[in-house]
Every structure is written in structure tokens, then in C-alpha cells.
Amino acid sequence: MKVEISKLLQKKRKQILEHWMNNQLANDSLRDDLLGNDDLRAQSEELLDAVVKTVNNQNLEHGLSAEFDDVTEILAGISISRARQGFSPRDTGIYIFGLKDALLKVLQDEIKNDPQTLYDFTLRISKLVDSFGITTFETFIKGREEVILRQTDEISEISTPVIRVWDGIVALPIIGTLDSARTQVVMENLLQQIVDTGSSIAILDISGVPAVDSLVAQHLIKTVSATRLMGAECIISGIRPEIAQTVVHLGIDLSNIVTKASLASALKYAFAMINLEVRKSQK
Amino acid sequence: MDRIPILRMGNFLLVTIQVDLYDRLALNLESDLVQMVSKTGARGVLIDISALSIVDSFMGRIIGNIGSMSKIMDAETVVVGMQPAVAITLIELGLELKGVSTALNVEKGMALLQHKIGSSEDLEEDQDDSSVE
Structure with missing residues (x-):
């Protein structure tokens, strides 16, 4: 049986989102004081849409390739806005990796009859979401470094009054x-x-x-x-x-x-x- | 050939460098200045380099040389009006111009020269007085 991952994801988009949202809402570390549930849903939906639109059987594990530029951009935006809102890197990490759980769960339900294919896709999806995680942290650290650089400049400017x-x-x-x-x-x-x-x-x-x-x-x-x-x-x-x-x-x-x-x-x-x-x- | 004018003001020689110095010009200045010191018997040399914005190690050495040469001919040298960038460059090049006095501007440089020469003249006069007595 040949499985088209993009079609499968498009079909199950709603379900994945529900899973993902439920995962997040059930998690103890949910920071609803920083980001309301509606905003969280909108953010998640935007990211998921971009992922579903981009993913196909060929590029599935190449999360850092140019085809995923749109997704990377959205991820960067989420990472920066979350860092500003006061989320810890751990919160953001849990958020992104929650997507993996949701995707895998849907996959499991869909192709449970074919263990070989399921295993194959599980691995590839893992890789994809891992690379998303890396991107998130990269952006997070880059944002922090920019702040540090700016402060260094400011210090050297104000610290030499004659x-x-x-x-x-x-x-x-x-x-x-x-x-x-x-x-x-x-x-x-x-x-x-x-x-x-x-x-x-x-x-x-x-x-x-x-x-x-x-x-x-x-x-x-x-x-x-x-x-x-x-x-x-x-x-x-x-x-x-x-x-x-x-x-x-x-x-x-x-x-x-x-x-x-x-x-x-x-x-x-x-x-x-x-x-x-x-x-x-x-x- | 281009030359930098050397003006005589009483006991002092006044040199104002208004153009960018190139090596030949600097060497000419060096020899002209020593000649003038010997010819006029000047007691002080004031070099104004406020218009000089670029120096290299050669120029730094020439300025140092002029200082040392005048010194042996019994004339004090004061370099005035050095630009901050020039000062930093010279320090980075390791040229501290140890034998040369410096002042912020021509006015202060003149005062410094007068002070230096005045004190040495007083000394001579004192000595003259004592020899008369």
C-alpha cells in the first residue's frame, strides 16, 4: 500500500490540530496567563497549515531545506514572540514537540495495518519535527544574542563620559x-x-x-x-x-x-x- | 620644488605645515630647519601640525629627528596642535616622540617655549652676574 503523506495530512488536518491542542491544554506547563487559548489555537493552526501545505513524500525528512522556508519563517516568528512574552525555552520546546505527538498519533490510527510503512513514516516525521525544534532554538538564541550585542554597544557608548x-x-x-x-x-x-x-x-x-x-x-x-x-x-x-x-x-x-x-x-x-x-x- | 616656509619670530622659528607631508618634503623641511637654526641662532622651534591629518612612521621619525637635532643645536622644539587621530596613530606605531615637547595650540606652545627659554636665560644671567661679582 502506497501512502501519500501530504494527502493524508490534509485529510486529517483538523484531527491533528485537535490532538495537538488537547495535548497542550492537558499539559501542566501550559501558560494560559501569557497566551490565551484562542491565540494559541490560531498560532498552532497557522504553523500546521504551513507544514501540511509543504510536506510531501520526498521532502519529509529535509526540514532544513529551502522548501520549508515558509515554515521556518513562521517558526522563527513564534519563537521570537514567545521569547518576548516570557515563555521559557522549555515551554516553546514542549509546544513544538507536541506537534510530533499529534502527527504520530494520527499516523498510527491511519496506517496501523502496515507496520513497515508506519515505522518508516514515524522516523521521518520525528526527524522533521526535530529539525523544527532546532530552528526554534536557533532563533531563540539569535534573538538573545542580538539583545546582548545591542547592550554591549550601549554600554561602551555611555561608559566613557568625559x-x-x-x-x-x-x-x-x-x-x-x-x-x-x-x-x-x-x-x-x-x-x-x-x-x-x-x-x-x-x-x-x-x-x-x-x-x-x-x-x-x-x-x-x-x-x-x-x-x-x-x-x-x-x-x-x-x-x-x-x-x-x-x-x-x-x-x-x-x-x-x-x-x-x-x-x-x-x-x-x-x-x-x-x-x-x-x-x-x-x- | 615645494618647500615649507619657515618664519622667524624674534628668537623663535615658526613652521606651519598646511599641506600633506610627503617624504621628500619632510626631508627638505628637516634640513632647511637645521640650516635656519644655525643661521639665525634661534632658541626655539615651534612646529604647528594642526592641519596634518595623516602620518606614517617615517613622518613620526622626522618630527622626532627635528626635535633631537634642534636640541643639540641648543634650540627647544615644541610640536603643537596634533590631531587626536594622529596622536593615536603615532602611539600605535610605537613612536612616543620622547625628546619633543608638545602643546595643545600655538598660543600655549609659545608660552611653553618662552617659559623654557626664559628659565634657561635666567640661569645664564645669574651665572653672568655671579661671574661679574
């Missing part, structure tokens, strides 16, 4: 780890601000840098040298005891850079450099 603390003195508090890419941004911002404000002293405050290794120190030295080339002085402040320890243990030479323990002492030093004095007023 503050004008006095006429001719700018300060740049660095918070977080310094890597090559960030140093580049920090350096460019600082140098540009020096040009814009005509400041002759820059204070680089590293009290927010969790750890200094030889690479970070290298970047700091580069920044200081670049400021010097521009014709401004650069003071590094906020060196914590632990950082002083690691720097010396690593054998990094910071002796030709002016370093101060706190921003306050750096500012005091800067005042002295431009011949300013801060005094209590006589009242």
Missing part, C-alpha cells in the same frame, strides 16, 4: 574592564574632548576598573602617551591597593606616569600644575 571638572582640566572615570576596543573609544573621546575644550590636563580615574593586568596597563600607558603627544598632561588616579600590588607583581613600569591615589589628590596636583590655589575664604 567630565570637565575645571577650566583646563577634564576627567574621565573609567568603569568596567578595559579591553582593546574600549580603550580605543576611551582614547578617542578623551583626545577629542581635550581638543574641544582646550584642556591641558586630563585625569584618568580607574577606581571603577576591577582588575588591571598587563594588557590593561599597556592600554593605559598608550592613552597617557597619546595625551602627551597632543600637548596635555595625563594623571592616572584611583589606584587601589590591590591594583598597585598586581601592577608591581607583573613588573609593569608606571614610573614615568603621574599616579595619584584618589581623584581629589589628582585634582589638587592639577591645580598646582596650572598655578591655582584653593583656599578657605576669610569671613
Whole structure:
């Protein structure tokens, strides 16, 4: 007996959907607080329609081929919208794999007289739905990664504010780890601000840098040298005891850079450099 | 042949680089400047590179060379107005221009030169005074 899977599925479409919906509604992990039953049904129906329309005997186990582009698109949409609604990856996984149970159940009822064919189709349907599952997770992770990338960009943008603390003195508090890419941004911002404000002293405050290794120190030295080339002085402040320890243990030479323990002492030093004095007023 | 003008201002020589430097031009500038220092007995050299947007390692070395050469001829060199991008490039190339003083703009550069030369002249005058006494 030759079984046309596409015809069979089209004929049993309603039944599959019912099975699938019942499976989902019976499941403990159903999140009807996040997605109403009607919406769930509409979502499921759309996906099932696309699958039934695409599937035929030849392409059944090639779930990642171009013929399934429509299905993949719908899957991606479902995955992203579910991730936004707050479904866990597990919920989405159960949802997709519920389709497999429904399909297999219908197949079992339909071709129970021919174990060989049934076995064959069971395997192929399994493969197909597995590939759907993979697509779902891929999209899910891709969505998450986009969020992470965007946040990284935002952090690097907002994390380098150059503050004008006095006429001719700018300060740049660095918070977080310094890597090559960030140093580049920090350096460019600082140098540009020096040009814009005509400041002759820059204070680089590293009290927010969790750890200094030889690479970070290298970047700091580069920044200081670049400021010097521009014709401004650069003071590094906020060196914590632990950082002083690691720097010396690593054998990094910071002796030709002016370093101060706190921003306050750096500012005091800067005042002295431009011949300013801060005094209590006589009242 | 193109040459970069070297202006004399009192005790100082003023060089403003307004065009992109190519190797030949830079070499000419180097020799012209040393000649001028010796001819005029200038005490300070101010090089304004605010219009310079591209440097390579050769140009960095020439600037460093001019600094060292003037130094042995007893003239201070101040490089002023370096663009941020230029500064970053030079640092990435490993050229820190150790022997050259720098300033943000011509005004500050002049003040720096005057300060440097003033202090050394004071010293000489003091010495002269003491020898007279």
C-alpha cells in the first residue's frame, strides 16, 4: 500500500490540530496567563497549515531545506514572540514537540495495518519535527544574542563620559574592564574632548576598573602617551591597593606616569600644575 | 620644488605645515630647519601640525629627528596642535616622540617655549652676574 503523506495530512488536518491542542491544554506547563487559548489555537493552526501545505513524500525528512522556508519563517516568528512574552525555552520546546505527538498519533490510527510503512513514516516525521525544534532554538538564541550585542554597544557608548571638572582640566572615570576596543573609544573621546575644550590636563580615574593586568596597563600607558603627544598632561588616579600590588607583581613600569591615589589628590596636583590655589575664604 | 616656509619670530622659528607631508618634503623641511637654526641662532622651534591629518612612521621619525637635532643645536622644539587621530596613530606605531615637547595650540606652545627659554636665560644671567661679582 502506497501512502501519500501530504494527502493524508490534509485529510486529517483538523484531527491533528485537535490532538495537538488537547495535548497542550492537558499539559501542566501550559501558560494560559501569557497566551490565551484562542491565540494559541490560531498560532498552532497557522504553523500546521504551513507544514501540511509543504510536506510531501520526498521532502519529509529535509526540514532544513529551502522548501520549508515558509515554515521556518513562521517558526522563527513564534519563537521570537514567545521569547518576548516570557515563555521559557522549555515551554516553546514542549509546544513544538507536541506537534510530533499529534502527527504520530494520527499516523498510527491511519496506517496501523502496515507496520513497515508506519515505522518508516514515524522516523521521518520525528526527524522533521526535530529539525523544527532546532530552528526554534536557533532563533531563540539569535534573538538573545542580538539583545546582548545591542547592550554591549550601549554600554561602551555611555561608559566613557568625559567630565570637565575645571577650566583646563577634564576627567574621565573609567568603569568596567578595559579591553582593546574600549580603550580605543576611551582614547578617542578623551583626545577629542581635550581638543574641544582646550584642556591641558586630563585625569584618568580607574577606581571603577576591577582588575588591571598587563594588557590593561599597556592600554593605559598608550592613552597617557597619546595625551602627551597632543600637548596635555595625563594623571592616572584611583589606584587601589590591590591594583598597585598586581601592577608591581607583573613588573609593569608606571614610573614615568603621574599616579595619584584618589581623584581629589589628582585634582589638587592639577591645580598646582596650572598655578591655582584653593583656599578657605576669610569671613 | 615645494618647500615649507619657515618664519622667524624674534628668537623663535615658526613652521606651519598646511599641506600633506610627503617624504621628500619632510626631508627638505628637516634640513632647511637645521640650516635656519644655525643661521639665525634661534632658541626655539615651534612646529604647528594642526592641519596634518595623516602620518606614517617615517613622518613620526622626522618630527622626532627635528626635535633631537634642534636640541643639540641648543634650540627647544615644541610640536603643537596634533590631531587626536594622529596622536593615536603615532602611539600605535610605537613612536612616543620622547625628546619633543608638545602643546595643545600655538598660543600655549609659545608660552611653553618662552617659559623654557626664559628659565634657561635666567640661569645664564645669574651665572653672568655671579661671574661679574
